[in-house]
Amino acid sequence: MSSPDTRFKFVEQTLRKYRDITLKALLEIIPSREPKKYLYNLMPVYPKRLGKGLRTALCLATCKAFGGTINSALNSAIAIELFHNGFLIHDDIQDESLFRRKAPTLYAEQGVGIAINVGNAMNLFSLRLLMENRAHLGPNLTWQIFTETEEMLRQTLEGQALELGWIKDNVCELSELDYLRLSLKKTSWYTCIYPCRVGALIATGGAISPEHFYHFGWYLGSAFQIQDDLLNLLGEYEKYGKEINGDIQEGKRTLMLIHLLNHCSAGEKAKLKRFLSLPRRDRFLEDVEWVHRLMIKYGSIEYARSCARKFAGAALHEFEIAYGDLPDSENKQFILEMILYMIERDH
Amino acid sequence: MSSPDTRFKFVEQTLRKYRDITLKALLEIIPSREPKKYLYNLMPVYPKRLGKGLRTALCLATCKAFGGTINSALNSAIAIELFHNGFLIHDDIQDESLFRRKAPTLYAEQGVGIAINVGNAMNLFSLRLLMENRAHLGPNLTWQIFTETEEMLRQTLEGQALELGWIKDNVCELSELDYLRLSLKKTSWYTCIYPCRVGALIATGGAISPEHFYHFGWYLGSAFQIQDDLLNLLGEYEKYGKEINGDIQEGKRTLMLIHLLNHCSAGEKAKLKRFLSLPRRDRFLEDVEWVHRLMIKYGSIEYARSCARKFAGAALHEFEIAYGDLPDSENKQFILEMILYMIERDH
Numbered sequence: 249m250s251s252p253d254t255r256f257k258f259v260e261q262t263l264r265k266y267r268d269i270t271l272k273a274l275l276e277i278i279p280s281r282e283p284k285k286y287l288y289n290l291m292p293v294y295p296k297r298l299g300k301g302l303r304t305a306l307c308l309a310t311c312k313a314f315g316g317t318i319n320s321a322l323n324s325a326i327a328i329e330l331f332h333n334g335f336l337i338h339d340d341i342q343d344e345s346l347f348r349r350k351a352p353t354l355y356a357e358q359g360v361g362i363a364i365n366v367g368n369a370m371n372l373f374s375l376r377l378l379m380e381n382r383a384h385l386g387p388n389l390t391w392q393i394f395t396e397t398e399e400m401l402r403q404t405l406e407g408q409a410l411e412l413g414w415i416k417d418n419v420c421e422l423s424e425l426d427y428l429r430l431s432l433k434k435t436s437w438y439t440c441i442y443p444c445r446v447g448a449l450i451a452t453g454g455a456i457s458p459e460h461f462y463h464f465g466w467y468l469g470s471a472f473q474i475q476d477d478l479l480n481l482l483g484e485y486e487k488y489g490k491e492i493n494g495d496i497q498e499g500k501r502t503l504m505l506i507h508l509l510n511h512c513s514a515g516e517k518a519k520l521k522r523f524l525s526l527p528r529r530d531r532f533l534e535d536v537e538w539v540h541r542l543m544i545k546y547g548s549i550e551y552a553r554s555c556a557r558k559f560a561g562a563a564l565h566e567f568e569i570a571y572g573d574l575p576d577s578e579n580k581q582f583i584l585e586m587i588l589y590m591i592e593r594d595h
Numbered sequence: 596m597s598s599p600d601t602r603f604k605f606v607e608q609t610l611r612k613y614r615d616i617t618l619k620a621l622l623e624i625i626p627s628r629e630p631k632k633y634l635y636n637l638m639p640v641y642p643k644r645l646g647k648g649l650r651t652a653l654c655l656a657t658c659k660a661f662g663g664t665i666n667s668a669l670n671s672a673i674a675i676e677l678f679h680n681g682f683l684i685h686d687d688i689q690d691e692s693l694f695r696r697k698a699p700t701l702y703a704e705q706g707v708g709i710a711i712n713v714g715n716a717m718n719l720f721s722l723r724l725l726m727e728n729r730a731h732l733g734p735n736l737t738w739q740i741f742t743e744t745e746e747m748l749r750q751t752l753e754g755q756a757l758e759l760g761w762i763k764d765n766v767c768e769l770s771e772l773d774y775l776r777l778s779l780k781k782t783s784w785y786t787c788i789y790p791c792r793v794g795a796l797i798a799t800g801g802a803i804s805p806e807h808f809y810h811f812g813w814y815l816g817s818a819f820q821i822q823d824d825l826l827n828l829l830g831e832y833e834k835y836g837k838e839i840n841g842d843i844q845e846g847k848r849t850l851m852l853i854h855l856l857n858h859c860s861a862g863e864k865a866k867l868k869r870f871l872s873l874p875r876r877d878r879f880l881e882d883v884e885w886v887h888r889l890m891i892k893y894g895s896i897e898y899a900r901s902c903a904r905k906f907a908g909a910a911l912h913e914f915e916i917a918y919g920d921l922p923d924s925e926n927k928q929f930i931l932e933m934i935l936y937m938i939e940r941d942h
Binding site for chain 1: 629630632633634685688689690705706707708709711712713715716718719722723726729734738741742745748749752753755756757759760763764
C-alpha cells in the first residue's frame with residue numbers, strides 16, 4: 249500500500265489551492281479598524297493556523313464541476329470558512345479543549361468571554377458576505393443561499409445541543425442510528441451538504457432540487473466524522489493538532505464509545521458510566537487509557553473503521569447520483585478522490 | 596414627589612401591553628420538536644422571566660407613531676426580543692454573572708456549553724423571523740431591515756469586545772468620552788437606535804434617512820445604561836433581579852468607576868488598580884464595599900446621576916427632531932415619557 253502522501257497528492261494539492269485562495273480573500277475582508285486587539289486581530293487566528301479547507305474546497309470544486317466559476321462562489325466559500333472557524337471557537341469552549349491546530353485554543357489564550365464574542369463575530373461576518381452576494385448573484389439566488397444557510401445553522405445547533413446534552417445527562421443507551429442522526433446534524437450538514445449545495449446553486453443559477461447532495465453529504469460527512477474521532481484516539485498530536493484521547497476525556501459520544509457501551513460486560517459498563525458521570529477534570533489519565541484499551545478489546549475501533557468504510561462506499565454510490573451526469577473534469581475527479589481521502593487521511 | 600408607580604403608570608402599562616403581545620408571539624414560534632430538553636425548552640427561559648420589554652416597545656410604538664401597524668412590525672419585535680435575550684445569555688457567561696431576572700443565569704443552571712448554544716439559537720431564530728418578513732413586507736424592505744440588523748450586530752459585538760478587553764487588560768486610563776463611545780456601541784445601538792429605526796422603516800415603507808434616530812437613540816441608550824449601572828450599586832435585588840454590586844465585582848468600566856479612577860488619590864488609585872487586576876473570584880466583598888464607599892466619597896455616583904439626567908435632556912431635545920413632526924398620539928406620548936422613565940425607574 250503506498251503512503252497517503254503519494255496516493256492523495258492530487259487531493260491535497262487541490263485542497264491547498266482552494267484553501268489558499270479562500271484564506272487570502274478571507275484575510276482581506278477583516279477590518280483594520282478598532283477594536284483590533286480584542287476582536288479583529290483575533291478573527292484570523294484559527295484560519296491562519298491552516299485547517300485542511302475541506303468545506304471551502306467542496307463548495308468551490310462543486311461550483312466548478314457544475315460549470316460555475318471560482319469568483320462567483322468565493323464570497324460564499326469565505327463565509328463557509330468563517331462559519332466553520334466560528335463553530336470551532338465556540339466548540340472548544342463547550343468541550344473544554346486545550347489545543348486546536350497545534351496551538352492553544354482561543355479561549356485558553358484570550359478567556360471565555362472574548363472567545364465567545366469572536367465566534368459571534370465570525371458568524372456575523374459570514375452573514376455579511378452572504379448579503380454581499382446580492383451585487384453579483386442577484387436577489388433571488390442570494391435569498392436561496394440565505395435559506396440554505398438558515399437550515400444549515402439550525403441543523404448544526406440542534407446537533408450541538410444533542411451532543412452536549414448527552415454528555416451533560418450522561419446518556420449511555422445509544423444506538424448506531426442515534427449516532428448517525430447526530431453526525432447528520434452536527435457534522436454532515438455544514439461540512440458537506442451545505443458547501444456542495446451552495447456551490448451547485450451558484451453554478452446553476454439556483455436550479456438544484458432541495459434533496460440534491462443530501463445523501464451524498466450525509467454519508468461523506470459521517471465517514472469524515474468517524475475518521476476524525478479515530479484520529480483522536482490513534483493519531484499523532486504533531487499531525488492531528490488536538491489532544492490525543494481528548495474525546496474520551498470529554499465523554500464525547502463517538503461511534504466507538506457507543507459500540508463499547510453496547511458490547512462490554514455489565515461490570516465494565518457500570519464502571520464506564522461512573523467514569524463518564526465525573527466532571528471532566530476528575531477523569532484521570534489512567535481511566536482514559538483504560539477506556540481506550542477496552543475499545544481495542546471489544547473491537548470498537550475496528551468496528552468504527554469498518555463503518556467509516558461503509559459510509560465512504562455509500563458516498564461513492566451517491567456520488568454517481570449527485571455528480572454522475574456532469575462531464576468529466578479535474579474538479580469532479582477531486583470530489584471523487586475526496587471520498588477515500590476522508591477515511592484514509594492522517595490529519 | 597409622587598412615587599414612580601403613579602408617575603409612570605401609563606409608561607408601565609404600555610410596556611406591559613407590548614411585552615405581552617411580543618412574548619405570546621415569541622412563544623408560538625419556538626419549535627415543539629426535539630431536541631427539547633437541551634435547546635428548544637431553554638430558549639423561552641429568559642423571555643418568560645419577563646424583562647421590561649423596552650426594546651420591543653420602542654419598536655412597536657415607533658411603528659405606530661409613524662402610522663404603521665403592530666402586525667407589520669411584530670416579527671421584527673420578536674426578533675429584537677430574541678436578539679436581546681440571546682445577548683443576555685452570552686453576556687452572563689462573559690461576566691460570570693450568577694443571577695438574571697431574580698433567578699440563576701442560564702449557564703449557571705445548564706452549563707456553559709449548552710448556554711452558548713442556546714444563545715446562538717436565539718440569534719438564528721431572530722434572523723429567521725427577519726427572513727419571514729419577506730412575505731408581508733416585500734423583498735426591499737426586508738433587505739433594508741437586514742442591513743440595519745447587520746450594522747446593529749456589528750456595533751454590539753465591537754462594544755462587547757471593548758468592554759471585555761478593558762476588563763481583561765485592566766485598562767484604567769479612560770475618559771467620559773470613552774464611556775460614551777462604549778455605550779453607543781454596546782447598548783444604545785441595539786436598545787434604542789435599531790428598534791426605533793426598524794419600527795419607522797416598516798411604517799414608512801423604508802423612507803427613513805440613515806441618520807434618523809442616531810442621536811436620539813444614542814442619548815436615550817446612554818441614559819438607560821447609566822441608570823442600569825446605578826441600580827446595580829443602589830437597587831434592591833428584589834426589584835433589580837441581579838447581584839447588587841456585581842458590576843464592581845466584575846470590574847465593569849461603568850461611568851462611576853471611570854469617574855472614581857480619575858478623581859481618587861494616587862494611593863487609592865494604585866489600590867483600586869490592584870483590586871481590579873485580581874481574578875473575579877479573588878475580589879473580596881469587603882474590597883467591593885470599599886470601592887462602593889469611595890464612589891460615594893468622591894461623588895462618582897452623584898456625577899453619574901447628573902450625566903444620566905443630562906443625556907435624558909439631550910434625548911428630549913432629539914425627540915423633537917426624531918418624532919416632532921408626527922401627529923400627537925398615545926404612542927408618541929409613550930416614547931416621550933420613556934425618556935424620563937429610563938432614568939427614574941427602580942428596576
